[in-house]
Amino acid sequence: MRTFISFHEALGTVLSAASALSVEEIPLKDALGRTLAGATISAGPVPPFASSAMDGFAVRAADFESESTDLENIGHIAAGAVSTIKVVPGTCIEIMTGAPTPEGCDAVAPVEWVTSREGERVVFKKGPTPGQHVRPAGEDVAKGDQVFSGGERITPAIIGMLATLGVDPVPVIRQPIVAILSTGDEVVLPAAQPRPGQIRNSNGPSLREQAIMAGAKCDNWVHAPDDPVLIRAAIDEAKGVDLLVISGGVSVGDHDHVKQVLRDAGAVFDFWKVRQRPGKPLAFGRLGNTLLLGLPGNPVSSAMCFEVYGRALIERLSGRAPTGNPTLKAVLGKEIKKVDGLHFFTRAIAEVDEEGVLRVKDTGPQRSNLYGSVVQANCILHLPEAGGYVREGTLVTIEMLPWSKLYASAP
Ligand code: AMP
Numbered sequence: 236m237r238t239f240i241s242f243h244e245a246l247g248t249v250l251s252a253a254s255a256l257s258v259e260e261i262p263l264k265d266a267l268g269r270t271l272a273g274a275t276i277s278a279g280p281v282p283p284f285a286s287s288a289m290d291g292f293a294v295r296a297a298d299f300e301s302e303s304t305d306l307e308n309i310g311h312i313a314a315g316a317v318s319t320i321k322v323v324p325g326t327c328i329e330i331m332t333g334a335p336t337p338e339g340c341d342a343v344a345p346v347e348w349v350t351s352r353e354g355e356r357v358v359f360k361k362g363p364t365p366g367q368h369v370r371p372a373g374e375d376v377a378k379g380d381q382v383f384s385g386g387e388r389i390t391p392a393i394i395g396m397l398a399t400l401g402v403d404p405v406p407v408i409r410q411p412i413v414a415i416l417s418t419g420d421e422v423v424l425p426a427a428q429p430r431p432g433q434i435r436n437s438n439g440p441s442l443r444e445q446a447i448m449a450g451a452k453c454d455n456w457v458h459a460p461d462d463p464v465l466i467r468a469a470i471d472e473a474k475g476v477d478l479l480v481i482s483g484g485v486s487v488g489d490h491d492h493v494k495q496v497l498r499d500a501g502a503v504f505d506f507w508k509v510r511q512r513p514g515k516p517l518a519f520g521r522l523g524n525t526l527l528l529g530l531p532g533n534p535v536s537s538a539m540c541f542e543v544y545g546r547a548l549i550e551r552l553s554g555r556a557p558t559g560n561p562t563l564k565a566v567l568g569k570e571i572k573k574v575d576g577l578h579f580f581t582r583a584i585a586e587v588d589e590e591g592v593l594r595v596k597d598t599g600p601q602r603s604n605l606y607g608s609v610v611q612a613n614c615i616l617h618l619p620e621a622g623g624y625v626r627e628g629t630l631v632t633i634e635m636l637p638w639s640k641l642y643a644s645a646p
């Protein structure tokens with residue numbers, strides 16, 4: 236087992252340990268937020284036929300040589316209908332938006348261009364140029380086009396395109412099943428009245444929602460006190476999940492039993508401890524086919540490490556590419572002193588200033604027990620390991636939090 240490795244090595248290890256789960260077909264109406272499996276190739280052109288973009292008249296552009304033209308209306312085509320007659324010189328066919336353009340026409344004159352109508356004689360104040368107000372077949376997507384490459388998280392817009400292409404049911408990657416286990420003798424239920432020395436469980440509830448937001452299926456979290464037998468029972472209970480996230484008990488305290496209990500159960504650890512703050516005692520390994528992410532109990536460490544490592548894992552298992560929250564470059568608005576030799580996940584607020592420049596500042600004190608910093612933050616400011624001081628004006632990398640106001644991801 237490696238120990239005290241760099242953030243990049245840790246994230247690389249975590250990502251290479253996971254790969255996309257199996258493919259399943261589900262109804263399109265249930266596909267929001269799921270990941271498309273494989274490429275989507277269009278079986279036909281979109282739109283499927285040439286149609287009118289306006290309510291008006293299907294015409295021959297060549298008939299409009301003089302400034303004003305009158306034509307004989309020889310028919311009517313509603314959306315959904317197909318004309319059996321052709322436009323021939325001197326004639327037009329009334330047509331509605333979305334109706335297939337009839338043979339013989341090469342343009343549509345909108346109804347607004349009609350100056351008078353008497354019987355079947357229609358007088359136009361001007362005529363269209365060839366192709367005007369006609370939507371050609373295949374303008375959006377040609378037959379055989381690769382519309383999606385696979386790995387996309389399905390958005391409402393993707394649902395619309397899949398519906399247009401007739402992809403229902405839709406092939407998706409199976410949703411990763413995640414179990415959350417919090418540990419600690421001092422931790423009680425959120426609804427409980429803590430006795431002296433006790434605190435309410437915040438990691439279980441927040442980690443569950445983070446896992447769901449990252450695309451996992453996650454039943455309620457469970458909690459175990461710092462008792463090896465009870466921790467083991469909870470781990471056995473989670474058997475078969477794709478990822479088991481455990482909060483607390485991974486440090487070196489007398490009551491930190493999680494790693495040993497997992498080892499006794501047959502787990503293998505890839506690493507323990509990362510040169511990062513918060514979240515130094517992070518542990519990662521596997522127990523059979525279940526990946527294990529051991530997070531420090533501090534609520535800030537737990538939340539940040541989950542966003543960085545847990546989300547990446549769930550997205551990799553979901554077959555998503557790329558993985559991780561979107562990253563951006565921002566200008567540091569206020570200097571930051573950090574510890575040289577540790578990668579920092581600084582809770583920060585990114586805002587676009589009056590000149591349109593994205594600027595970022597930390598949320599204030601960054602101690603890992605101050606959960607308010609997580610609540611205020613809309614991003615994680617990544618400060619690289621090397622260096623102890625980051626000057627105002629430095630271009631820095633930020634990772635937008637999925638619940639942030641700037642960049643919200645799909646449910
Ligand atoms: P640990 O990693 O178990 O040493 O815990 C580190 C700190 O996080 C301690 O102050 C714990 O009380 C706190 N903590 C551990 N688990 C939770 C939890 N589920 N919710 C809130 N705080 C916790």
Ligand code: MG
Nearest residue numbers: 419483484532
């Ligand atoms: Mg503990």
